[in-house]
Amino acid sequence: MASSSCWRCLLRPQTYASRPSAFLPSTGTTASPFLSRAVTPAIPFSTSSPYNAAKAPAKGGNISRVQAGPPRRGQKSLRIKKKSPVKATTRPPAPGERKAARKRIVLSNTNAVEVQGLKELSPETMVDAQNHGQVLGIPGPVVDQLRAVEAFKTTQAWKLFRQPSTLQTKQSLDLAQQVAKVTDGENGKRTFLRKILTGDKASGKSVLLLQAMAMAFLKGWVVISIPDAQELTIAHTAYSPLRNTEPKQYVQKAYMSELLSRTLRANQPVLNGLQLSQEHPGMPVPLQSNMTLARLAELGAKDADLAWPAFQALWTELSAAPANAPARPPVMLAIDNLAHVMRNSAYRDADFNLIHAHDLAIVNHFVKHLSGEKTLPQGGAIVAATSASNTPLTPTMTLALRQIEARAAGTPEKDLPQPSAWEPVDERVKQVFAARGGIDVHTLSKVSREEARGLLEYYAASGLLRAAVNDSLVAEKWILAGGGIVGELERGAVTMRV
Amino acid sequence: MVFILGVNFPEQRLVKKSLQSFYGIGPQISQRLMARFHIHPTAKVSELGSKQVTDITAELSSMTIENDLKRRLRDNIRRLRDMGAYRGKRHAMNLPVRGQNTRTQVSTARKLNRIERWA
Numbered sequence: 001m002a003s004s005s006c007w008r009c010l011l012r013p014q015t016y017a018s019r020p021s022a023f024l025p026s027t028g029t030t031a032s033p034f035l036s037r038a039v040t041p042a043i044p045f046s047t048s049s050p051y052n053a054a055k056a057p058a059k060g061g062n063i064s065r066v067q068a069g070p071p072r073r074g075q076k077s078l079r080i081k082k083k084s085p086v087k088a089t090t091r092p093p094a095p096g097e098r099k100a101a102r103k104r105i106v107l108s109n110t111n112a113v114e115v116q117g118l119k120e121l122s123p124e125t126m127v128d129a130q131n132h133g134q135v136l137g138i139p140g141p142v143v144d145q146l147r148a149v150e151a152f153k154t155t156q157a158w159k160l161f162r163q164p165s166t167l168q169t170k171q172s173l174d175l176a177q178q179v180a181k182v183t184d185g186e187n188g189k190r191t192f193l194r195k196i197l198t199g200d201k202a203s204g205k206s207v208l209l210l211q212a213m214a215m216a217f218l219k220g221w222v223v224i225s226i227p228d229a230q231e232l233t234i235a236h237t238a239y240s241p242l243r244n245t246e247p248k249q250y251v252q253k254a255y256m257s258e259l260l261s262r263t264l265r266a267n268q269p270v271l272n273g274l275q276l277s278q279e280h281p282g283m284p285v286p287l288q289s290n291m292t293l294a295r296l297a298e299l300g301a302k303d304a305d306l307a308w309p310a311f312q313a314l315w316t317e318l319s320a321a322p323a324n325a326p327a328r329p330p331v332m333l334a335i336d337n338l339a340h341v342m343r344n345s346a347y348r349d350a351d352f353n354l355i356h357a358h359d360l361a362i363v364n365h366f367v368k369h370l371s372g373e374k375t376l377p378q379g380g381a382i383v384a385a386t387s388a389s390n391t392p393l394t395p396t397m398t399l400a401l402r403q404i405e406a407r408a409a410g411t412p413e414k415d416l417p418q419p420s421a422w423e424p425v426d427e428r429v430k431q432v433f434a435a436r437g438g439i440d441v442h443t444l445s446k447v448s449r450e451e452a453r454g455l456l457e458y459y460a461a462s463g464l465l466r467a468a469v470n471d472s473l474v475a476e477k478w479i480l481a482g483g484g485i486v487g488e489l490e491r492g493a494v495t496m497r498v
Numbered sequence: 499m500v501f502i503l504g505v506n507f508p509e510q511r512l513v514k515k516s517l518q519s520f521y522g523i524g525p526q527i528s529q530r531l532m533a534r535f536h537i538h539p540t541a542k543v544s545e546l547g548s549k550q551v552t553d554i555t556a557e558l559s560s561m562t563i564e565n566d567l568k569r570r571l572r573d574n575i576r577r578l579r580d581m582g583a584y585r586g587k588r589h590a591m592n593l594p595v596r597g598q599n600t601r602t603q604v605s606t607a608r609k610l611n612r613i614e615r616w617a
Contacts, residue, residue: 238537346539352533
């Protein structure tokens, strides 16, 4: 049957089909009438191939809008593969492990030479003027007690020496004499000392506080210590309002229970020997009448809810004068980094106002004794140390301390340091220092050359200073330490030895 | 695990963080809420007393947070659209509402400005 199209037209690809001309030259891609089989191009050229290659229609879905071309908002052309995080092959530190390492106190170095003929701190040696400028070792049991009240700091170089030892400076000798005087009493009556230790950075404030506590332990006192006031005010421990207080006071249960635990560990022998002599209606649990004070402190240490009432009961007992029982020992309250409690704390009350540090119950307890508003009938001391390295600005306290010092130096009232008009005055802090007076501000001076020599000889005897201690070495080290700043002396001779 | 407003929080979670996980509670509100019930800023959920937990839950249930707050937000936008306000129209068109340019960078508006907003 004859076709309506010619052979040529049938064999041509579709592109040419519509073209009627039979005279177009044949190309390689077109079929020749002489070939038995038609040859079609493998990929027919078309500009719409990406369109056809677009994604297949979803099942049952319509394909009214087919995504084509780059996305409307552009596309990131450079794609760099992110590095996968490096997997740790070691065991991660357990909770609390890093903090424990950070706070670790090492008090003995077995590699250090044992100092021959080192005298130990004792009730006799601490007041002996012969020992001025000598280094005295702290006896083992006292070291344990000091450790319990956290008197040793990580920044101090105890770990280099065989045994914790301190230099008997003029100030420590004075302090020892005062501690001994309080213990012995005058005319059958004991006094209550109020001291603030202040001074330059690394001038030995915390170590003098440590020495004061060591002396108190040696004399059989009860020591209650806040090792760093910052812990109370930076709002890192739980707080709750105390009932029936005006202005509102806040108690820090967790801290109180820890404080009682520390106090108990440090003062166990003394507290074991004392028994209850008073009624304590404030305690939520009944107490045995012959309970020891150690047991009372333990109650508070174990149960945070009982901590504050237990502390109050303990204080009432310590300040009591029982008729037919052994006399209560003197009490030392020690607090380091005082400036932190002389300002607003980081805690907030229910109305979102900042709580003043003096409204925290335990701080209030210390401050009342510092100001002289409360005192202990059987005597004792409150010793507070300022810090020069981690300390907030407390213009009111700084001014008050300068004024007290100036008064002690005999400056007439009109020439006393005056408050700056540009600095805010904290009335509550002002009251503490202004109310009664009688606070002894102790500015730590630099050590003398004789004291420096004693310290350098101790370093040499410990094997940490490998040089002959003679006048020229003492002069060199003393002058390089800012003229006798004891912390710098230690750094220059021992800790940063090249 | 501690339940606060029907949500179970692990004991190690900070109270601050747990409160801020609710839609409508940010740093300010959580600080004030914690101060009201005397919870310190670094407290963990495990440290809360049962009374504090019930107090917080009671306080949270009286506040407009989570779905209530989302609904309020949607209603506000819908009201704008229904009254034919310019802002309502712009929301409906997924375009910036407050006079920003639209030549470039309107992806946030495209994402957020809707009548049936997710959040």
